């Protein structure tokens with residue numbers, strides 16, 4: 001069996017979880033992560049000086065470390081065409097890449113593209129219309145026929161900040177002017193999607209895709225809002241559970257036939273050679289699944305609960321994505337439930353301090369898998385280095401027990417102004 005020196009790009013909890021799963025793989029040789037964080041250096045070699053948006057730097061790291069398997073964690077390099085650029089430098093045989101090209105990444109990079117794609121391919125999603133600069137009046141006329149809450153989405157990548165859900169029509173009209181006239185979101189707001197509000201419970205489905213076939217990974221639910229009871233500002237994610245108990249076989253059957261299969265057929269029909277992960281952000285409206293959004297990568301914090309449940313070789317899955325051999329990959333998933341709780345810096349998702357020492361990390365019990373996100377190591381200290389700092393993952397027979405373990409473990413650590421939601425799983 002060939003062994004591959006492997007490089008993971010990214011620095012979050014997602015990438016730590018990816019790296020940790022790869023350490024168990026038979027096909028992974030030396031493992032690198034760029035730039036990595038204060039936790040990834042326990043399972044991989046950090047390449048902290050690499051700018052993952054600079055293709056030359058990435059290509060040099062690949063050559064220097066004889067990398068033959070690359071996993072691209074976050075969306076921005078994918079949307080900006082990192083895969084396309086690397087394919088001009090390395091052949092298919094030299095470098096296996098997990099992550100779509102720029103055409104495929106448009107599913108996440110342009111909300112308008114995603115909506116049009118779903119319309120063309122008969123994939124259930126909220127009704128919508130797209131407006132460009134100069135069409136403020138048309139946009140307001142469209143709104144006038146809708147009922148609150150109003151859902152406004154800037155077209156491009158804005159890390160979740162480009163979605164506004166507004167109760168008052170006056171606020172929505174103001175937002176239209178801010179986005180289309182005043183350029184509040186820059187180029188990412190050149191187009192504005194206005195869509196119908198869907199009322200239901202959200203969940204995340206992931207497919208590993210090789211251009212022809214797919215395999216479903218474990219399903220998860222994340223908690224995006226900063227405040228308890230799902231209140232306050234949107235964040236990257238404050239916790240996650242896999243599997244969410246309300247996602248039953250009947251719902252998944254609809255998800256597969258109406259959403260996953262039609263997405264695969266649509267990509268093929270439109271000549272988009274997608275090799276990577278498709279993340280379907282879904283909502284269950286009275287038993288019927290709809291797509292809220294597509295992402296072109298794994299989720300964070302969903303990865304911190306789905307990868308620990310995959311007991312088959314994750315490195316082999318990564319290779320199968322590249323080699324178009326998903327049909328031969330047999331995924332094994334434990335029936336146990338994984339839960340993760342994210343500890344964040346006080347102030348997040350708005351301004352927060354960095355560089356604060358975290359104490360008690362060595363007291364965290366062995367049953368907990370601790371994934372680092374915004375941390376860095378300085379000497380023998382671990383300091384905060386981002387908004388989301390640590391993910392405490394536990395696996396048990398049910399989500400209540402898993403969450404209890406995560407919360408007990410969080411009590412062992414401390415840093416100034418640390419915050420976490422105490423109600424992850426409250427709605428399950």
Ligand code: AMP
Nearest residue numbers: 126151160163195196197198281292293
């Ligand atoms: P997105 O970035 O498109 O995932 O949107 C961020 C969040 O806004 C989603 O996770 C949902 O909670 C919410 N959202 C987006 N679109 C809709 C919609 N059409 N109806 C209800 N909630 C939505």
Ligand code: GLY
Nearest residue numbers: 222237299300301
């Ligand atoms: N947890 C949502 C995301 O990764 O986009």
